[in-house]
Amino acid sequence: xxxxxxxxxxxxxxxxxxxxxxxxxxxxxxxxxxxxxxxxxxxxxxxxxxxxxxxxxxxxxxxxxxxxxxxxxxxxxxxxxxxxxxxxxxxxxxxxxxxxxxxxxxxxxxxxxxxxxxxxxxxxxxxxxxxxxxxxxxxxxxxxxxxxxxxxxxxxxxxxxxxxxxxxxxxxxxxxxxxxxxxxxxxxxxxxxxxxxxxxxxxxxxxxxxxxxxxxxxxxxxxxxxxxxxxxxxxxxxxxxxxxxxxxxxxxxxxxxxxxxxxxxxxxxxxxxxxxxxxxxxxxxxxxxxxxxxxxxxxxxxxxxxxxxxxxxxxxxxxxxxxxxxxxxxxxxxxxxxxxxxxxxxxxxxxxxxxxxxxxxxxxxxxxxxxxxxxxxxxxxxxxxxxxxxxxxxxxxxxxxxxxxxxxxxxxxxxxxxxxxxxxxxxx
Amino acid sequence: xxxxxxxxxxxxxxxxxxxxxxxxxxxxxxxxxxxxxxxxxxxxxxxxxxxxxxxxxxxxxxxxxxxxxxxxxxxxxxxxxxxxxxxxxxxxxxxxxxxxxxxxxxxxxxxxxxxxxxxxxxxxxxxxxxxxxxxxxxxxxxxxxxxxxxx
Ligand SMILES: Cc1ncc(COP(=O)(O)O)c(C=O)c1O
Numbered sequence: 001x002x003x004x005x006x007x008x009x010x011x012x013x014x015x016x017x018x019x020x021x022x023x024x025x026x027x028x029x030x031x032x033x034x035x036x037x038x039x040x041x042x043x044x045x046x047x048x049x050x051x052x053x054x055x056x057x058x059x060x061x062x063x064x065x066x067x068x069x070x071x072x073x074x075x076x077x078x079x080x081x082x083x084x085x086x087x088x089x090x091x092x093x094x095x096x097x098x099x100x101x102x103x104x105x106x107x108x109x110x111x112x113x114x115x116x117x118x119x120x121x122x123x124x125x126x127x128x129x130x131x132x133x134x135x136x137x138x139x140x141x142x143x144x145x146x147x148x149x150x151x152x153x154x155x156x157x158x159x160x161x162x163x164x165x166x167x168x169x170x171x172x173x174x175x176x177x178x179x180x181x182x183x184x185x186x187x188x189x190x191x192x193x194x195x196x197x198x199x200x201x202x203x204x205x206x207x208x209x210x211x212x213x214x215x216x217x218x219x220x221x222x223x224x225x226x227x228x229x230x231x232x233x234x235x236x237x238x239x240x241x242x243x244x245x246x247x248x249x250x251x252x253x254x255x256x257x258x259x260x261x262x263x264x265x266x267x268x269x270x271x272x273x274x275x276x277x278x279x280x281x282x283x284x285x286x287x288x289x290x291x292x293x294x295x296x297x298x299x300x301x302x303x304x305x306x307x308x309x310x311x312x313x314x315x316x317x318x319x320x321x322x323x324x325x326x327x328x329x330x331x332x333x334x335x336x337x338x339x340x341x342x343x344x345x346x347x348x349x350x351x352x353x354x355x356x357x358x359x360x361x362x363x364x365x366x367x368x369x370x371x372x373x374x375x376x377x378x379x380x381x382x383x384x385x386x387x388x389x390x391x392x393x394x395x396x397x398x399x400x401x402x403x404x405x406x407x408x409x410x411x412x413x414x415x416x417x418x419x420x421x422x423x424x425x426x427x428x
Numbered sequence: 429x430x431x432x433x434x435x436x437x438x439x440x441x442x443x444x445x446x447x448x449x450x451x452x453x454x455x456x457x458x459x460x461x462x463x464x465x466x467x468x469x470x471x472x473x474x475x476x477x478x479x480x481x482x483x484x485x486x487x488x489x490x491x492x493x494x495x496x497x498x499x500x501x502x503x504x505x506x507x508x509x510x511x512x513x514x515x516x517x518x519x520x521x522x523x524x525x526x527x528x529x530x531x532x533x534x535x536x537x538x539x540x541x542x543x544x545x546x547x548x549x550x551x552x553x554x555x556x557x558x559x560x561x562x563x564x565x566x567x568x569x570x571x572x573x574x575x576x577x578x579x
């Protein structure tokens with residue numbers, strides 16, 4: 001793993017495959033690449049376990065952004081001057097890089113957005129609004145983030161379509177029999193979360209996409225949580241849309257990605273109008289630029305895109321397989337330690353999980369758990385995690401959630417455990 | 429750490445465990461709900477007013493220790509107070525939890541002074557004030573049910 005975080009790395013560089021799996025991950029070394037991880041909060045070393053909310057940034061990303069502003073800043077696709085040309089090349093290179101990262105067929109299928117939320121709204125308002133008729137159905141699940149619920153509710157109000165949701169089991173898995181019943185001749189779109197931010201469940205997306213596509217139903221996958229933790233191949237998933245956010249993938253805020261199947265994107269009308277998305281404009285009417293510019297109105301988040309490119313390079317240098325293995329070990333260990341604490345109940349016990357441990361502590365409100373952990377330097381999230389239907393399903397107002405990244409260590413899990421024990425003492 | 433033990437004082441922990449006035453008030457003539465959408469806290473405050481004086485105050489709901497203990501102590505503190513006195517108390521309480529109270533004032537808060545530790549935790553101010561916002565809504569509304577959105 002030489003050079004991780006220090007330089008721009010090409011995919012897989014420095015990662016030598018050993019027989020039988022990915023190389024082990026040198027967590028101490030990785031942690032040194034993330035400046036914030038050596039800071040202290042409230043006098044204690046920071047233990048950052050709120051990665052599902054947003055992830056920390058490696059120095060390579062931070063440096064790339066400041067370098068852009070210090071030496072390369074210009075608008076793209078507009079100037080004939082040197083800096084503008086360079087910025088344009090750099091921005092377009094990140095699009096190519098994202099296409100490879102997701103294994104998209106072409107970079108024309110990669111649309112830059114502000115994040116997952118904007119990507120989903122784009123699909124709802126462009127694709128959804130142009131195809132949905134009264135009585136049509138949009139199918140989601142009971143474990144969606146609000147950003148994969150509300151855009152569809154707005155769309156249904158606008159079109160007279162109906163929103164349906166696949167229920168979840170006590171373990172926090174999708175009820176697949178119910179899925180088959182709810183996927184009908186009226187379903188026009190399926191929108192599902194790949195990895196649940198509230199429960200940690202990994203959904204069998206490939207299988208669900210196959211069932212939907214057999215009925216001619218296009219599928220949007222919310223990959224906000226999966227892209228940072230699982231190797232994603234949109235062609236293998238065979239989904240039509242895939243959305244993720246840069247800031248959860250160790251990149252900056254303000255940049256995200258919508259992958260869309262080219263044949264669908266071609267047919268979709270633009271969503272937002274403005275500069276950069278047109279071929280020509282007269283006062284009588286306009287024609288649209290080809291993909292992907294058709295969906296990128298206005299000056300985009302250029303520095304953020306460049307930061308995202310660095311984040312992807314960094315991740316690929318570490319290796320998504322190595323990350324998956326390390327995080328599985330962390331989650332398995334954390335699950336065992338936290339589950340065995342008296343008075344603790346895990347929310348979300350699916351067989352296939354990643355990176356998220358949601359729990360409630362008897363007699364201690366999650367908010368109070370969060371404050372006591374914070375006093376130990378441990379950052380977790382307490383609340384409904386923008387997934388209120390999940391809270392309602394499990395009959396809790398909120399949960400405490402620890403969410404992991406590949407830079408977390410086993411010692412940090414012990415800090416979490418100590419914090420939970422202290423919460424029980426304070427409230428004992 | 430001092431901050432944490434000042435936040436979770438014994439009185440607060442005790443009121444969290446066994447909140448006072450925790451029931452529906454059958455003969456209430458005012459009622460309001462308080463929601464904190466950020467953390468999912470939700471509680472209802474009931475009042476029985478006679479001639480502008482709070483004869484009785486009760487509450488129910490779910491929330492963190494701070495919001496529950498605050499509601500518990502509030503329902504006790506406003507009993508027998510006029511509407512104006514209750515509003516003045518809220519004003520002082522709010523300045524206490526946001527750290528803007530004059531040094532001479534704490535004693536005028538009585539038991540409510542146990543919430544002084546909240547001021548070191550700005551995000552918990554909303555928890556401490558939730559029931560007070562519901563109380564104020566109930567006082568402001570002659571009608572039966574009002575709802576305060578985020579305080
Ligand atoms: C599963 C899931 N979907 C969507 C989002 C929304 O992402 P963003 O706020 O970056 O648009 C999140 C963020 O919390 C998420 O966890």
